Amino acid sequence: MKSLTITIVLLSTCLACAGQATDYRFETVVQGISVPWGMVWLPDGDMLVTDRRGQLYRVHDGQPGEPIAGLPEVRASGQGGLMDIELHPDYKNNGWIYLTYSSKQGEGGGANTALMRARLQANELVDSEVLYKAEPNTRKGQHFGSRIEFDDAGFLYFSIGDRGARTRNPQDVTRDGGKIYRLKDDGSIPSDNPFTLRANARQAIYSYGHRNPQGMAKNPASGQIWVHEHGPRGGDEINVIRKGANYGWPILSYGVNYSGSSFAEGTERAGMQSPAWYWVPSIAPSGMLFVTSDRYPEWQGHILVGSLKFAYVVLCRVDGDKVTSTEILFKGIGRVRNIRQGPDGYVYVATEGSGIKRIRPAAGS
Numbered sequence: 348m349k350s351l352t353i354t355i356v357l358l359s360t361c362l363a364c365a366g367q368a369t370d371y372r373f374e375t376v377v378q379g380i381s382v383p384w385g386m387v388w389l390p391d392g393d394m395l396v397t398d399r400r401g402q403l404y405r406v407h408d409g410q411p412g413e414p415i416a417g418l419p420e421v422r423a424s425g426q427g428g429l430m431d432i433e434l435h436p437d438y439k440n441n442g443w444i445y446l447t448y449s450s451k452q453g454e455g456g457g458a459n460t461a462l463m464r465a466r467l468q469a470n471e472l473v474d475s476e477v478l479y480k481a482e483p484n485t486r487k488g489q490h491f492g493s494r495i496e497f498d499d500a501g502f503l504y505f506s507i508g509d510r511g512a513r514t515r516n517p518q519d520v521t522r523d524g525g526k527i528y529r530l531k532d533d534g535s536i537p538s539d540n541p542f543t544l545r546a547n548a549r550q551a552i553y554s555y556g557h558r559n560p561q562g563m564a565k566n567p568a569s570g571q572i573w574v575h576e577h578g579p580r581g582g583d584e585i586n587v588i589r590k591g592a593n594y595g596w597p598i599l600s601y602g603v604n605y606s607g608s609s610f611a612e613g614t615e616r617a618g619m620q621s622p623a624w625y626w627v628p629s630i631a632p633s634g635m636l637f638v639t640s641d642r643y644p645e646w647q648g649h650i651l652v653g654s655l656k657f658a659y660v661v662l663c664r665v666d667g668d669k670v671t672s673t674e675i676l677f678k679g680i681g682r683v684r685n686i687r688q689g690p691d692g693y694v695y696v697a698t699e700g701s702g703i704k705r706i707r708p709a710a711g712s
Contacts (some may be wrong), residue, residue: 370710383397443464464476488566633685
């Protein structure tokens, strides 16, 4: 991988993990992208980074180039815009890149979340295909989701938030919104999706009862897809995604309305999934990574989650399908939008307005 050469900020923190203290530092390696929402690495080491405002950049040696051409029309408004990006697991042979964005195409005013794929040719996207478009559009500016992940079998998962319609969308499988979806890589519906035989159901739905999932990662130990999602005032959750499962929103929640009033009927109910972890108060989570790199032995097999609200990273210790404890890392790093592990084994943290930062063990390279 080509090294990213810009170093703007250097700070250290001491973490007591597994009975030993390890010093880590973070350094800013990419600047100039306002809201870096999604990031992936190409085989040559360059990064592709989405800016929620509607631009896609190829970053070479820490420098964003000219915005990549060929994007669809993106309605960047409120929490919407150009969001996540992921490469096909066999990208080296087929060249497919997957993107989510807020699109005004379809019925109704405003926008809703769309999933597309395309190939990169020079500095332009070509062979573009829209694989899924949530309906109907709405002028509400919140809860688009949206993360993308592939499982070990090559199925594609993506999230769409409830679009601010909690009493209509999350519990109704005939409607988009508040769901995790599963498709084949070409956008077709897997025959064993849980609602393919239910009348009028959205057949791409894999699980439902979600609020606004903005973190998604595959657990390398089990192959399961995990997500985290924003609660209202409190009640952010980490959930292990299971086929056809109902995660309870808005019937169940550990949160309350922003006014402080209650709305949920409880926190547990038979037939609904309980979270693997929850936060009260809310941390506003975004970005999620299972660490596998040998560069961070104390973190291996555990999760890193970003906090928009408190501008730090949270280490979530995992045992099986539960989170057993959490630890705050890197206070003041910035509003964290995404966390990814690069091909060099380092962890990269994308922050809003403060650049993309690389986490290094202080004693190592």
